[in-house]
Amino acid sequence: MKIALAQINPTIGDFTGNVERILDFTRKAHEGGADLVLFPELAVCGYPPADFLDKPSFVARSEEAMTEIAEATAELTIASIVGYVTPAHASTGKRVMNSAALVRGGEVAFVQSKMLLPFYDVFDDQRYFAPSEKQHLCHFSGKRVALTICEDTWNDKNFWQKRLHSVDPVEELMREGGEIILNIAASPYWRGKRKTRREMLAAIARHHCAPVVMVNQVGGNDSLIFDGSSLVIAADGTVIAQAKSFEEDLIFCDIGARSGDMHWQTDNIDExxxxxxxxxxxxxxxxxxxxxxxxxxxxxxxxxxxxxxxxxxxxxxxxxxxxxxxxxxxxxxxxxxxxxxxxxxxxxxxxxxxxxxxxxxxxxxxxxxxxxxxxxxxxxxxxxxxxxxxxxxxxxxxxxxxxxxxxxxxxxxxxxxxxxxxxxxxxxxxxxxxxxxxxxxxxxxxxxxxxxxxxxxxxxxxxxxxxxTDSLPPYELLDPILEAYIERYETPEEIATKQHVDLQLVRKVLKLVERSEYKRQQAAPVLKVTKKAFGPGRRFPIAVKVQV
Missing domain, CATH: 3.40.50.620 (HUPs)
Incomplete structure (x- = not known):
């Protein structure tokens, strides 16, 4: 099976433009001889759509767009997997589900919905989406495919010391006989994230003795930056195909032959x-x-x-x-x-x-x-x-x-x-x-x-x-204190002990941090490049008396 990974840069809410981009990449993948082309999570509407998901017209337009994609590719021999929004059952109390459609022969042949909904840092999936109660294997080209969506792969008990969910969708699908793991994602960037993601997916491949294919969204949406860096990993954990970072790309991989495009990605953190x-x-x-x-x-x-x-x-x-x-x-x-x-x-x-x-x-x-x-x-x-x-x-x-x-x-x-x-x-x-x-x-x-x-x-x-330095400690001293407090939530005592700095100085710095929340909540959107940036992923009240 020859698979193409279409690492596209969608614009939130631009259904017309996103559909055109999906069709363009599908045709290029078809011309390249691929049997299947994968697009990122919610590629049809862009991620994250936030409160647009509360608008019935937005959900309806998502389904219309998927119909347009199916009809426009009906004459092509290639199939595609595309992320989009589907209505949720009324009994769930939610309007929508985060879904992936297998489009083949002019119709949506299979739909899988996301099971694990993140609700930490910048993620608000649980606010909007109903989770899938049960996922099923997708049968394609004689293969039993474990089709997952982003967070569904981020709960491997063999990789994470502390898991955030009680269920592992990948493990359940592979227990049912899955032979290959596909993951469509919108996984935002922070320093070190690409390495963590690659190591996690390699661990999953080795554990299940199955190839893992992950396509990731690329581009900036408000404060979030998506790096792309899509990957295909063989059953032994070896990367056999990879897309560029921080730009759109289309790569091909022959799973059986263990060969694919290896586009350059920088290992330089500053770059x-x-x-x-x-x-x-x-x-x-x-x-x-x-x-x-x-x-x-x-x-x-x-x-x-x-x-x-x-x-x-x-x-x-x-x-x-x-x-x-x-x-x-x-x-x-x-x-x-x-x-x-x-x-x-x-x-x-x-x-x-x-x-x-x-x-x-x-x-x-x-x-x-x-x-x-x-x-x-x-x-x-x-x-x-x-x-x-x-x-x-x-x-x-x-x-x-x-x-x-x-x-x-x-x-x-x-x-x-x-x-x-x-x-x-x-x-x-x-x-x-x-x-x-x-x-x-x-x-x-x-x-x-x-x-x-x-x-x-x-x-x-x-x-x-x-x-x-008239008002602040030297930045070489100040920055490690701030990183420990803001990004790792260390206490003043922990910071002073670990960094061998005066406790009163640490408390003085942290008091400035707490007193300035009102400024940060009126600031322009901040481009996120660390695990904990100021913005939607860090939520603190303004009128407080901090005693911790």
Whole structure:
């Protein structure tokens, strides 16, 4: 049996465009001699559709789209497996099921629905879908096929020390005589996820002595990035076919001959994260109907990295850098921004804000009488810049990309309605030390980001001689504390002991984290590249008194 894996990039709700893409890849797979082509989970409507699933018209359109696919491929000898939404039985209390259809000979010949519904991190499947009570083997080309959907394969007791579900659909299907395991997925990316996924699927193949075929969605949908990285794994755990990461792809594999396409995937973690950010930025901008972006350039490392990502995502002609020096901006920062723009080949405009800042001071002087300058005046500068960026955004129809990193968002070292304004937080899931790592990756072949930007001490430049270390511990000390607390939920005592740092310092940092939740809940969507990003996968109340 020759199988094709169609690793496509669907747009949520674009049934017409998604069907066209499915048909295009089906024809290419047919021309390549495949007997069967696999498409990702919910390929017809895109994943995750969220509350669209509550709309009856959305569900009806999904079924109509599947009929269109069946009719359009009726004359082809190839069969396809496509993910889509089906109605649930009224007794389940849910509207829909997450299903996979075997399309053959102009009709839907078999339907399998997802059994394991994740409800952790960014996943809300249990909120919307009814689970399949029983799955059945699919018979195709003389083979008994164990057809599964994403999470159905993520519960192998031989791989996971702690399982999240009591049932293993793969084990049940293989016990009934399954000979090959097919998995259609929409498995989002985070650092290290590709390795974990590959090792897990290889363990399943070895345990059941059966080949595993997994096709994964690729592309960005809001804060989620899907890496693709589709795989075919032989019964001994060997990868015999693989698709590219972070781009659409079509690969073929002859299961019997144990041979298939082996498209290149990077093993460099920094390169993978960078490619994820580029893909997430490109898809967010374009799927929202825009083509151009604005980046406020401060002369610092964060805005430099965001500008580089934007250029690689959208092309230099679609990126404009805006410098907005205040009375406290150094000449070097302005020149560094200008040189960055030259290196990247983007347009650079300068809007000094000193006069605007002075006018704010005059307007507020009667109300501020007798009060000393403090963080208020610093935030005014940031909010002036935010206003200017949004004015340009409205006027030229370009999205603003925010430039804050995860370290700053964690402790609230950012200004609401100031440097936080914008449509997408490109590096909001990168700790500051990771930002430096990615900048060095960007400069691997040439000096795209000026070395002066990498070497200068971080500073918001909102008061004379300001440095980030005036308010925060050095990032080399701060970031491990934040990662332990935010991504692994370690206690202050555990962090202090493991990292050999002062407990009072840890508590001071964590207090800043808890006090800043109100800012994060008003932030732009953050591109997720770690296990625990700010956004829908991390839900905490704002009005709290934390005692843990």
């Amino acid at each position: 993978a994260v960078y490619k994820a950010l580029v893909l997430g930025t490109r898809d967010y901008v374009r799927k929202c109907g825009f083509s151009k972006v604005l980046v406020g350039l401060s002369g610092g490392i964060d805005s430099a990295l965001v500008a580089a990502v934007a250029v690689d995502a959208l092309g230099k002609e679609n990126v404009t850098g805006i410098g907005m020096p205040s009375p406290y901006s150094s000449t070097g920062s302005v020149e560094d921004s200008r040189r960055l723009a030259e290196n990247l080949g983007i347009r650079f405009e300068l809007i000094p804000i000193s006069d605007l800042f002075s006018e704010y001071g005059k307007a507020l002087e009667p109300l501020f009488a007798g009060l000393q300058p403090d963080i208020t005046e610093e935030n005014i500068q940031s909010r002036i810049r935010g206003n200017l960026l949004m004015a340009l955004s409205n006027k030229v129809n370009a999205l603003v990309l925010t430039t804050g990193n995860k370290s700053e968002m964690s402790v609230g070292y950012c200004t609401l309605y100031g440097d936080m304004v914008g449509a997408l937080a490109v590096i909001g899931d990168l700790m500051k030390t990771r930002v430096y790592d990615l900048c060095r990756f960007v400069n691997r072949d040439s000096e795209r980001i000026p070395l002066a930007i990498l070497h200068k001490p971080p500073s918001a430049e909102l008061r004379p001689g300001q440095k980030d």
